[in-house]
Amino acid sequence: MSVLVGYDTRLVVQGMSGSTGAFHTKQAIEYGTRVVAGVTPGKGGSKVAGLEQIPMYDTVDEAVQLAGANASVIYVPPPAAADAILEAAAAGIELIITITEGIPARDMVRVKSILDRDYPYVQTVGPNCPGVITPGQCKIGIMPGYIHKPGGVGVVSRSGTLTYEIVHQLSTLGLGQSTAIGIGGDPVKGMDFIDALALFADDPGTSSIFMIGEIGGDSEERAAQFIKDNVKKPVGAFIGGQTAPPGKRMGHAGAIISGGKGAAADKIAALKAAGIAVSPTPAEMGKTLAALIR
Amino acid sequence: MVVVKAQIHAGGRGKGGGVKVAKTRADAEEAVKRIFGMQLVTPQTGPAGKKVQRLLVEQGLAIDHEFYLGMLLDRATGRVTVMASREGGMDIEEVAATHPEKILKESVDPGLGWQDYQSRRLAKQLGMTGGAAASLTKFLRALTRCYDDMDCSLLEINPLVTTKDGQVLALDAKINFDDNALYRHPELNDWRDPSEEDASETEAKKWDLSFIALEGNIGCMVNGAGLAMSTMDIIKYYGGQPANFLDVGGGATAEKVTAAFKIITSDPEVKAIFVNIFGGIMKCDTIATGVITAVKEVGLKVPLVVRLEGTNVELGKKMLAESGLNIVAAADMADGAQKVVAAAKGGAK
Numbered sequence: 001m002s003v004l005v006g007y008d009t010r011l012v013v014q015g016m017s018g019s020t021g022a023f024h025t026k027q028a029i030e031y032g033t034r035v036v037a038g039v040t041p042g043k044g045g046s047k048v049a050g051l052e053q054i055p056m057y058d059t060v061d062e063a064v065q066l067a068g069a070n071a072s073v074i075y076v077p078p079p080a081a082a083d084a085i086l087e088a089a090a091a092g093i094e095l096i097i098t099i100t101e102g103i104p105a106r107d108m109v110r111v112k113s114i115l116d117r118d119y120p121y122v123q124t125v126g127p128n129c130p131g132v133i134t135p136g137q138c139k140i141g142i143m144p145g146y147i148h149k150p151g152g153v154g155v156v157s158r159s160g161t162l163t164y165e166i167v168h169q170l171s172t173l174g175l176g177q178s179t180a181i182g183i184g185g186d187p188v189k190g191m192d193f194i195d196a197l198a199l200f201a202d203d204p205g206t207s208s209i210f211m212i213g214e215i216g217g218d219s220e221e222r223a224a225q226f227i228k229d230n231v232k233k234p235v236g237a238f239i240g241g242q243t244a245p246p247g248k249r250m251g252h253a254g255a256i257i258s259g260g261k262g263a264a265a266d267k268i269a270a271l272k273a274a275g276i277a278v279s280p281t282p283a284e285m286g287k288t289l290a291a292l293i294r
Numbered sequence: 295m296v297v298v299k300a301q302i303h304a305g306g307r308g309k310g311g312g313v314k315v316a317k318t319r320a321d322a323e324e325a326v327k328r329i330f331g332m333q334l335v336t337p338q339t340g341p342a343g344k345k346v347q348r349l350l351v352e353q354g355l356a357i358d359h360e361f362y363l364g365m366l367l368d369r370a371t372g373r374v375t376v377m378a379s380r381e382g383g384m385d386i387e388e389v390a391a392t393h394p395e396k397i398l399k400e401s402v403d404p405g406l407g408w409q410d411y412q413s414r415r416l417a418k419q420l421g422m423t424g425g426a427a428a429s430l431t432k433f434l435r436a437l438t439r440c441y442d443d444m445d446c447s448l449l450e451i452n453p454l455v456t457t458k459d460g461q462v463l464a465l466d467a468k469i470n471f472d473d474n475a476l477y478r479h480p481e482l483n484d485w486r487d488p489s490e491e492d493a494s495e496t497e498a499k500k501w502d503l504s505f506i507a508l509e510g511n512i513g514c515m516v517n518g519a520g521l522a523m524s525t526m527d528i529i530k531y532y533g534g535q536p537a538n539f540l541d542v543g544g545g546a547t548a549e550k551v552t553a554a555f556k557i558i559t560s561d562p563e564v565k566a567i568f569v570n571i572f573g574g575i576m577k578c579d580t581i582a583t584g585v586i587t588a589v590k591e592v593g594l595k596v597p598l599v600v601r602l603e604g605t606n607v608e609l610g611k612k613m614l615a616e617s618g619l620n621i622v623a624a625a626d627m628a629d630g631a632q633k634v635v636a637a638a639k640g641g642a643k
């Protein structure tokens with residue numbers, strides 16, 4: 001068992017003809033993901049080198065109606081990415097994963113507002129995220145597939161490379177993953193910690209959870225409260241940016257300590273108060289969870 | 295009467311002596327002499343301060359009251375929010391921390407935009423009446439449009455004043471723009487003042503690298519913002535001090551890695567370098583190529599610790615080993631951090 005993606009996922013790749021889209025589509029197919037269509041406006045009917053077996057369409061509507069797509073991944077460049085998300089939602093796709101980094105905040109504010117109003121049932125992940133993987137079944141995004149292993153740990157993270165780090169540590173310790181979700185570090189995004197935690201809490205295939213937060217905002221604090229109230233499974237956590245100086249941008253637009261809100265110490269305190277095991281360094285994340293469940 | 299204000303890219307200028315009220319011409323000249331060219335230190339500049347190269351001389355006004363006005367994205371709601379307070383002109387962070395109820399908030403509907411009733415509501419709660427209340431409506435209509443049209447990420451006016459004759463005026467402003475939207479506003483590039491920016495950070499921007507100069511002596515090159523922040527964390531955990539934050543990003547080329555390496559080595563404080571890579575899109579052989587090229591071009595005067603993991607890791611490790619360069623290989627992040635901290639301490643002697 002797993003959440004969000006699995007054997008039933010029929011994926012359309014928006015922006016498949018671009019170099020990033022094409023590269024990761026090949027990797028996904030190699031991993032076993034069922035890619036049923038590619039979409040690039042104006043390229044319908046053409047072939048993408050190395051992906052000749054995947055039909056290309058001009059619109060997501062066609063990918064849904066003709067190829068039966070039920071999930072979308074977006075590699076479209078930033079200026080057109082917000083539009084691509086809305087197109088997928090309008091076409092009836094219910095899981096939209098946006099990998100694109102650098103989408104203007106103003107665009108995402110509008111997208112979120114329209115999705116909340118007109119498509120409340122649509123699950124979106126990202127933008128600026130590594131994607132979602134259910135090891136052994138389906139890989140959507142840019143994570144290296146080989147580090148994953150099927151198992152019972154649900155992983156949710158705001159950071160891409162730290163997700164690889166925890167997965168690698170878990171697999172090395174013999175702990176496989178049910179699903180790993182990279183929610184991304186942008187200030188306006190789709191799924192947040194709480195949404196992912198709720199999925200893992202209800203998933204019989206997930207027996208424990210590891211979450212990776214970052215400085216900035218208060219979603220880790222809200223997640224801690226949610227876990228305290230709703231999650232019975234063991235949870236481990238790590239917060240990145242513990243030593244970041246206040247007010248400096250650290251790569252992710254979301255990770256700014258401002259107005260006394262969002263400091264790592266506050267988040268760690270909130271997590272500990274909720275009974276969550278917090279790893280002291282990024283090198284001990286796997287061990288922290290292993291100690292909890294063994 | 296005029297007010298003389300230092301124009302630097304940091305707040306808290308009044309506290310640092312960068313703002314003076316002058317009643318006479320002689321006073322004004324004295325204030326200009328004092329502030330112009332001074333090294334202004336404020337809570338936001340760091341201990342080194344910033345040299346004042348621009349002044350704003352403002353007309354004195356019959357001020358009725360000083361307010362605070364700010365606009366930024368509220369991440370919890372995903373909406374742009376207007377914040378206003380009667381406690382203007384002073385430390386607004388302090389007000390937010392001790393009296394959050396004194397900060398009024400109104401969010402902007404992403405579809406409809408700001409509505410006039412929201413201005414009237416704020417005016418009433420702020421205690422503005424008559425002409426000032428009407429002026430505020432007009433003011434906020436323009437300000438909220440500016441925030442949206444210009445892709446701002448922060449717009450702060452402190453103080454916003456009302457005058458005895460019912461005007462609403464911004465006496466100062468700080469505006470940040472969304473880096474991701476700069477492609478829509480090429481004109482902003484012309485306003486850039488390189489003298490206000492760190493030279494390394496400017497060079498990094500050219501290569502689309504995310505770089506922040508810090509005070510320590512361990513240079514870091516990492517892929518991914520989260521891993522980069524955590525690398526700083528673990529260096530400090532083992533007793534070292536990072537000299538920078540550097541995220542080379544996911545899709546970096548060997549040229550970009552070379553540029554990143556050069557930026558790190560150009561800092562004379564750097565006593566050791568830690569390269570920590572978990573390759574996803576970023577392939578380990580690309581990193582290896584970039585590092586080897588950079589070292590051949592600029593030389594390597596300090597110890598270099600490299601931890602590689604992920605896509606094409608074996609090839610990357612092999613390339614580094616065969617390069618003949620003096621590179622310390624690390625088994626994992628903790629091992630690398632301990633080795634680089636030890637190396638930096640050895641080098642500092």
